[in-house]
Amino acid sequence: MDSKTQQLVDSGLMLPLMEEFYTIQGEGYHTGTAAYFIRIGGCDVGCHWCDVKESWDSNLHPPTLTKEIVQRAKSYSNIAVITGGEPLMWDMKSLTNSLQNKNVKTHIETSGAYNLSGSWDWICLSPKKLKLPLTEVYQEANELKIIIYNKSDFKFAEEQAAKVNKNCQLFLQAEWSNKDKMTPQIIDYVMQNPKWKISIQTHKHLNIP
Numbered sequence: 001m002d003s004k005t006q007q008l009v010d011s012g013l014m015l016p017l018m019e020e021f022y023t024i025q026g027e028g029y030h031t032g033t034a035a036y037f038i039r040i041g042g043c044d045v046g047c048h049w050c051d052v053k054e055s056w057d058s059n060l061h062p063p064t065l066t067k068e069i070v071q072r073a074k075s076y077s078n079i080a081v082i083t084g085g086e087p088l089m090w091d092m093k094s095l096t097n098s099l100q101n102k103n104v105k106t107h108i109e110t111s112g113a114y115n116l117s118g119s120w121d122w123i124c125l126s127p128k129k130l131k132l133p134l135t136e137v138y139q140e141a142n143e144l145k146i147i148i149y150n151k152s153d154f155k156f157a158e159e160q161a162a163k164v165n166k167n168c169q170l171f172l173q174a175e176w177s178n179k180d181k182m183t184p185q186i187i188d189y190v191m192q193n194p195k196w197k198i199s200i201q202t203h204k205h206l207n208i209p
């Protein structure tokens with residue numbers, strides 16, 4: 001990457017873009033809502049079950065002008081979901097300010113492991129044991145979404161729920177490859193502990209992006 005491009009990426013005026021698509025939010029609080037997804041490359045958290053490992057190496061995803069991403073998003077939807085990869089590895093200020101200036105709501109899917117940059121209308125925090133969220137992200141999260149891969153993740157879920165703000169919505173989501181085993185346990189858990197809700201990766205059942 002030349003130094004000019006590097007500068008633009010460092011300042012958030014360009015971002016390593018993996019893909020963009022208009023679809024239905026499949027998970028969590030806004031399930032069922034149409035939104036424009038912007039997937040930014042780069043992640044070093046290393047979840048062994050990650051469903052987008054192709055996103056991890058940011059060098060594979062071309063630096064793209066933020067204002068062009070915003071123009072396309074605006075033409076499709078008044079909600080943009082910024083995901084990755086781990087979007088908070090990059091400076092989100094320019095992207096989110098430009099979206100909001102065009103009256104597009106800014107939603108993020110994040111592990112919370114990096115500084116919270118940008119201006120967000122909705123923060124979905126999905127903490128990972130390998131690289132825990134920073135304190136400020138717990139404070140700002142609107143939604144906590146814990147992935148349940150095995151039984152020990154229920155304990156992790158409660159530890160994480162103790163750290164978020166009191167208005168944060170709590171979700172348990174089965175890890176996709178293990179969902180047949182873990183979904184019945186999540187159902188029982190939510191009935192026993194109704195502060196939690198179940199989140200299902202509905203887009204995968206619907207065969208949409």
Ligand SMILES: C[S@@+](CC[C@H](N)C(=O)[O-])C[C@H]1O[C@@H](n2cnc3c(N)ncnc32)[C@H](O)[C@@H]1O
Binds near residue numbers: 052086173201
């Ligand atoms: C691919 S991640 C990208 C955003 C960010 N790195 C994060 O982990 O929140 C988007 C969402 O998918 C969830 N996820 C990833 N792989 C999954 C899987 N195999 N089963 C269920 N959820 C998964 C993550 O926990 C996160 O909530």
Ligand SMILES: Nc1nc2[nH]cc(C(=O)O)c2c(=O)[nH]1
Binds near residue numbers: 024
């Ligand atoms: N439809 C749809 N909903 C989603 N919610 C979170 C996703 C993500 O990968 O961040 C995702 C995704 O990839 N597709």
Ligand code: SF4
Binds near residue numbers: 053055086111
């Ligand atoms: S933090 Fe998110 S993108 Fe990174 S490996 Fe984990 S699930 Fe995948």
Ligand SMILES: [Mg+2]
Binds near residue numbers: 051
């Ligand atoms: Mg996904």
